[in-house]
Amino acid sequence: MSNPLLIFNEKGIYCEQAKVYLDPWKPVDHAIISHGHADHSRWGHKKYITHHSNVPIIKHRLGEIVVTGKEWNETFTINGVKFSLHPAGHIIGSSQIRVEYKGEVWVFTGDYKMEDDGVAVPYETVKCHSFITECTFGLPAFKWVPQDQVMTDVNNWWQQNREDGRTSVLFGYSLGKAQRLLKYLDPSIGKIYTHGAIENMTEVLRPQLSMPETIRITRDTKKEELKGSMVLAPPSAQGTPWIRKMVPFVTASASGWMTFRGARRRRAIDKGFVLSDHCDWQGLLQAIEGTGCEKVICTHGYTEIFSRFLREKGYDARTEETQYEGEIGELEAKSEIEKDLEIVKKST
């Protein structure tokens, strides 16, 4: 029997035939990158290939790198292996990576979601034999409500806080979640302020996405002008001196983890909005069914539980250890930017 088309080694997901890595976590020569989050696009590879709409994002994050941008569905061949990128619906520029060799097709999802959020190009079903999927929220307890409903709640929350004379501080990843929230915030309620990390990323994405106006919070921003406004901040800003400027404020987090009452309370956040850029339980099952695959490899999330369920349904499913984190970072103190800095430090 020949070797599998994709293997998992200590550097990442590897295609030996093409000598190419998918979302490697250690520096390699050739890397195809699914999307711009820090756990998938790391510093230090010699050459990067990604969707062209992700190019400005990873350039912003990683500085001067050698990167080629591809179109959706554009096939490029490396040593006989056909590669193409397909929308994953996770964030702007997020792709699934399709790999085909001698008629055998593998798809690596990176991170993805089924719901069309009007920000990322919506998820496309790609037929394959083997499907490498994330399962960050691979538990039946996770069930997303439609985005419209969540954003109505967010705007009502903001309106109410404004009436109570309080500033609304909303936490979300500076890449992806922040712009998705921003797009659907109602600027008729009040002004929208941003933390520097979010403002920088938003500037990068404005050419690709229309969003309400934002104001960067700087040292000169007056405490009085913030009152009743919306402030978008990365999760790492919670509990820092930076946030004191917003007093009196209430905090909220928008994340799939907010499904659990305990997750919100442990983080001492006032309000939790369940809004995720990953699939919920039904989403994962639908996606897998859609691909028509026989083999499933679960990379991150509730991998053991999810793959056991798939096996009971008749799939050849297993898990592989990777260094992807899904939405975990959204709850932890470190931002993606801090993580980048650490990676830079380690590699230099």
Add this chain to the structure above:
Amino acid sequence: MKLFAELIRTLDSTNKTTLKVEALTHYFEIAPDKDKVWAIAILSHRRPPRPVNTTLLREWATELANIPLWLFEESYHIVGDLAETIALIIPASDATSDKSLNQFLQEIIELKKLTDMEKKEYLHENWLELNYYERFVFSKLITGSFRIGVSQKLMTRALSKATNIDEDILAYKLMGNWEPSKISYTQLILEENEEDYLSKPYPFYLAYALENEVKELGDVSEWSVEHKWDGIRSQVIIRNNELFVWSRGEELVTDKYPEFQAFINAVPNGTVMDGEILPFPKGEIGTFNDLQTRIGRKTVSKALLEKTPVILKVYDLLEWNGKDIRNSSYKERRESLKSLVQDKDISETPLYLSESLAFNSWEEVAEERRRAREERSEGLMLKKLDSPYLVGRKKGDWWKWKVDPLTIDAVLTYAMRGHGRRSNLFTDYTFGLWDEEKNELVTFAKAYSGLTDAEFRKVDAWIKKNTLERFGPVRSVTPHHVFEIAFEGIAESKRHKSGVATRFPRILRWRQDKKIEDANTLEDLKALIP
């Protein structure tokens, strides 16, 4: 039910005490009286007996969710709360019920008498007809205690705002064994009763931990040195031939300690004492473990009273002969206290004086601190002899000087996933020590704090690669890593496999420099028992 579910949702949407009180106050202003009584009952942990056992509940919820039972169990381990798991896992619904909280509770009480088939039918019908929060609350009412970040004290404060009745008086009204299905709101809350005022405690004076060298406190002769007892700080009030016991959380716990009823005849009316409730099995001070058997009980059985009686180790007097004496010096208050305790009627009661010790030098004090564990105390209290009894936590006059924790090197043997944000990581660990005779590791403690996030991630990754066996959410791992475990106290225990119970175990550091052969033995641990 809508109103109550909405209240729980609002309480869930904030971590700020003021907003919680606001929401509760609003509820007490607008809810129907019968519902208010139930809300008070639920928030003070008086719920009707569980009408369905949890095994059946799980099965029935799983059926409705159309998933295998093991998947429900796994989800439950991760969510951490049965009612929340049920609410999440059953297909979503936008329906809402017009039944009142009172009606639901009456139905739940009646449910106990029905057959299993009828119970199942009732639950399925209601689960599907409620929205997420109503379903969560409904399931919570059936499964058990209602812990939602609202203490009885917070609830009482809100009730006080809504009714303009003094908080302490309400706390008194709410004590005891009243039946929510039989009492009216007027009887429970509104009716005036002069006796209510008798129970009023004083705010506690709390000490900070000693920050600097003890010598910097100045002349040792100006200080009273006492052992710091490891029990429940409490205020005991005798007024008008009635006894009231308040815990430090300012909760009335009179009913939990029936042995203190003996004070009514021995202690004069108009007396308020500050002291520590301590377990006293076999005529000597027991461990906090012993006390734990008493803390949770609302009613105390005769057998338990005999096995683990409690005493009051008293150290201060706040009211004497009906007069507030908090502004007089500690020295003077102690003199009055001494005369009280010396009374011969007192010797028949479980009232003991916490001795005030005098030393000639701070070195002698330090020596006494080293002996603390022999005395079954957790260190020393230093109190300035001329200090008044202040309100709240204040620096300067009182200090606590605790003993250093005990430590031991143990081997990581089992790991369990954490909860909430840690639910993807294995962060709850079990540790073992060597049984030299059998050459095997015996579990002695569990700990889940003390490592940094980065360390937890490292250990987690290692656990995932070195799992031996899985038991539901628990994994046994190859014995490989040694951790230094710190704990506050230690006592013999029949309930623990190791024969030893430790108090407050936590991870002090990861001893990557040590091999498992270097870890301590069970004998080493037992040698620490005082």
